[in-house]
Amino acid sequence: ISPGCDAYLGSGKVMDKCGVCGGDNTTCRLVSGVFQHSLNKIGYHKIVEIPAGATKINVTEMVKSRNYLALRSRSGRSIINGNWVIDRPGKYEAGGTMFTYRRPNEIRSTTGESFLAEGPTNEILDIFMIFQQPNPGVHYEYLLPSQRATDQQQPNPRPEGSFQCLTFSMFRYEFFSVTGTTSISSNNFFYRFLHSGRMYPPHFSDIQVPVVQPPRRDKEYMWKMSGTTECSASCGKGFRYSTYNCVHRVNQVQVSNTLCDSSSRPSPEEEACNLQPCPAFWDIGEWSECSKTCGLGMQNRQVLCRQVYANHTLNVHSSRCRHLEKPETTSTCQLKICSEWQIRSEWTACSVPCGLGQRSRKVLCVSNVGDFVPDEECNMNLRPSDVENCDMGACAKSWFYTEWGNRCSAECGMGVRSRGVLCLINHISTLPLEGCDSERPPDSQVCNNGPCENRMEWFTGPWSQCSAECGPGSQQRSVVCLVKSEEGFTVMPPYECSSLDRPLSQQSCNLKACRAKWYHTDWSACSQTCEGGFRVREVRCLSDTMMSSEECDEQMRPKAKENCNPRPCTPHIDEKCKDNYLNCNVVVQARLCVYDYYKTTCCASCSRMASRR
Ligand SMILES: *[C@@H]1O[C@H](CO)[C@@H](O)[C@H](O)[C@H]1NC(C)=O
Ligand SMILES: *[C@@H]1O[C@H](CO)[C@@H](O)[C@H](O)[C@H]1NC(C)=O
Numbered sequence: 371i372s373p374g375c376d377a378y379l380g381s382g383k384v385m386d387k388c389g390v391c392g393g394d395n396t397t398c399r400l401v402s403g404v405f406q407h408s409l410n411k412i413g414y415h416k417i418v419e420i421p422a423g424a425t426k427i428n429v430t431e432m433v434k435s436r437n438y439l440a441l442r443s444r445s446g447r448s449i450i451n452g453n454w455v456i457d458r459p460g461k462y463e464a465g466g467t468m469f470t471y472r473r474p475n476e477i478r479s480t481t482g483e484s485f486l487a488e489g490p491t492n493e494i495l496d497i498f499m500i501f502q503q504p505n506p507g508v509h510y511e512y513l514l515p516s517q518r519a520t521d522q523q524q525p526n527p528r529p530e531g532s533f534q535c536l537t538f539s540m541f542r543y544e545f546f547s548v549t550g551t552t553s554i555s556s557n558n559f560f561y562r563f564l565h566s567g568r569m570y571p572p573h574f575s576d577i578q579v580p581v582v583q584p585p586r587r588d589k590e591y592m593w594k595m596s597g598t599t600e601c602s603a604s605c606g607k608g609f610r611y612s613t614y615n616c617v618h619r620v621n622q623v624q625v626s627n628t629l630c631d632s633s634s635r636p637s638p639e640e641e642a643c644n645l646q647p648c649p650a651f652w653d654i655g656e657w658s659e660c661s662k663t664c665g666l667g668m669q670n671r672q673v674l675c676r677q678v679y680a681n682h683t684l685n686v687h688s689s690r691c692r693h694l695e696k697p698e699t700t701s702t703c704q705l706k707i708c709s710e711w712q713i714r715s716e717w718t719a720c721s722v723p724c725g726l727g728q729r730s731r732k733v734l735c736v737s738n739v740g741d742f743v744p745d746e747e748c749n750m751n752l753r754p755s756d757v758e759n760c761d762m763g764a765c766a767k768s769w770f771y772t773e774w775g776n777r778c779s780a781e782c783g784m785g786v787r788s789r790g791v792l793c794l795i796n797h798i799s800t801l802p803l804e805g806c807d808s809e810r811p812p813d814s815q816v817c818n819n820g821p822c823e824n825r826m827e828w829f830t831g832p833w834s835q836c837s838a839e840c841g842p843g844s845q846q847r848s849v850v851c852l853v854k855s856e857e858g859f860t861v862m863p864p865y866e867c868s869s870l871d872r873p874l875s876q877q878s879c880n881l882k883a884c885r886a887k888w889y890h891t892d893w894s895a896c897s898q899t900c901e902g903g904f905r906v907r908e909v910r911c912l913s914d915t916m917m918s919s920e921e922c923d924e925q926m927r928p929k930a931k932e933n934c935n936p937r938p939c940t941p942h943i944d945e946k947c948k949d950n951y952l953n954c955n956v957v958v959q960a961r962l963c964v965y966d967y968y969k970t971t972c973c974a975s976c977s978r979m980a981s982r983r
């Protein structure tokens with residue numbers, strides 16, 4: 371039974387695309403489109419949202435692919451192919467309507483998956499694609515009541531009066547119940563019936579009922595057998611039933627059935643028909659479970675050639691079905707994708723002993739055969755975290771110190787010993803801080819190696835400078851014998867320390883090698899005592915080993931000759947040494963100056979002659 375126009379049996383009216391009998395296509399509008407986005411992430415991608423009130427929903431993949439369609443209600447409930455589980459094709463109730471999910475399994479088929487539903491829906495439904503390979507495009511369409519139609523529906527009250535539920539000739543509905551009014555157009559009600567009885571499974575259909583005032587019934591009209599229904603089966607034995615029309619008692623003209631008393635309507639007579647055997651057909655069994663729980667597997671189904679004889683369906687030889695193409699008996703299937711996240715280690719210890727740190731664990735994408743595969747093969751949205759913060763509580767600043775040193779600063783008597791003291795944040799910081807909250811622990815301590823005994827000891831001073839700037843030299847130091855007592859040090863005569871090894875007081879030294887150097891002799895005597903003479907000396911360049919050398923600096927060469935006694939030869943006037951006679955030159959010529967008398971009386975002339983000589 372198709373809903374709508376059956377109530378007008380014989381009226382010649384047809385249903386328009388909006389499901390209104392005799393309607394003009396204006397009470398609804400078509401929404402359609404193609405989802406063609408190129409996707410690159412494996413997983414669920416939303417294709418379209420189907421609003422409440424939609425009818426004639428058709429979502430069809432344009433070409434067969436490894437992708438799957440999925441359906442979810444707005445409240446988040448998965449209806450088909452949710453949570454990475456691929457459901458079998460079949461019927462699924464959602465949003466107040468029944469969705470038919472088709473997945474053509476025949477290997478040769480190129481048709482894609484589809485969702486079909488008559489509607490109307492009573493909530494928003496979301497259609498998704500589980501993306502696994504390039505999207506070949508998904509066509510979707512549905513009808514929505516147009517604004518005018520919905521406006522009309524609102525105010526119409528349920529009409530008074532009674533109406534007759536009509537049963538139709540072909541099938542008898544032994545039980546049915548009205549489940550509610552679905553819509554009202556200008557002069558029709560649409561009632562939703564739940565049929566049960568011979569029709570199995572029970573199903574709903576909407577029946578349009580004209581609003582009719584209860585007729586006045588009298589004996590003017592009567593039921594008259596008008597013929598039979600069509601045979602319920604075209605072969606293999608069916609049934610047909612007699613039908614009755616209401617006619618005018620007198621002129622036998624057919625009138626509306628409502629004019630006759632329905633309770634007096636004769637029950638239809640049953641008659642078997644079309645007893646000839648039906649042609650053989652392929653009876654297609656259910657698909658078996660997929661051979662793999664994830665990844666590509668195989669599934670099988672039984673395809674038997676069968677034929678209906680009278681009341682029985684018998685298995686027959688497959689040659690009887692040769693006029694029909696044999697449906698596939700095996701198909702590939704995939705319940706879900708196999709790669710999954712696995713946590714492969716416990717959390718590590720926190721990276722810090724105090725304060726905020728991090729801890730990590732190993733999370734890997736594992737394929738169905740147990741291989742580690744690149745992360746992209748798993749659903750990144752479901753990836754368990756592999757790093758998280760950990761809080762080990764506040765860090766405290768503390769004083770850190772070393773053990774006390776073993777050495778006392780004094781060999782005997784009072785001294786001090788020390789240790790290192792630092793303020794650090796516990797374990798973390800390696801940099802010393804300004805200071806900690808508590809008082810700084812002492813870093814030195816008094817120590818005492820016991821009383822000092824009177825002990826003799828050699829003490830040495832520092833070495834003096836080397837005696838030679840270069841080449842071999844020597845240096846000295848002072849060495850004294852001291853006795854140390856409580857009062858301090860006292861110098862003692864060296865023999866007090868004679869029992870002890872005396873440290874050296876002299877040692878050779880050699881600051882650096884000299885290389886060649888200028889040597890010279892003393893100056894000779896001046897060649898004259900006055901009025902410019904000269905003097906000479908010998909100059910040699912000698913190596914470290916005192917061999918003659920060329921390596922001395924010529925610029926530094928000492929002079930080998932120089933002038934001397936430049937003063938004039940005039941003897942200085944001596945008041946006591948003067949000539950007492952005018953003719954002292956004669957005394958000089960007569961060589962009388964050797965005599966003391968003349969040397970004194972002619973002092974000037976005699977001494978001049980002596981110096982000239
Ligand atoms: C309604 O639409 C269908 C096709 O969608 C068409 O065949 C029919 O003629 C239309 N009816 C009217 C009244 O326009
Ligand atoms: C659904 O839509 C597809 C694509 O437009 C079309 O091929 C198919 O016949 C439609 N199915 C129904 C039941 O209308």
Ligand SMILES: *[C@@H]1O[C@H](CO)[C@@H](O)[C@H](O)[C@H]1NC(C)=O
Pocket residue numbers: 680681
């Ligand atoms: C059909 O078979 C059933 C049992 O399978 C039997 O009860 C019934 O009488 C048969 N009807 C006819 C018309 O042969």
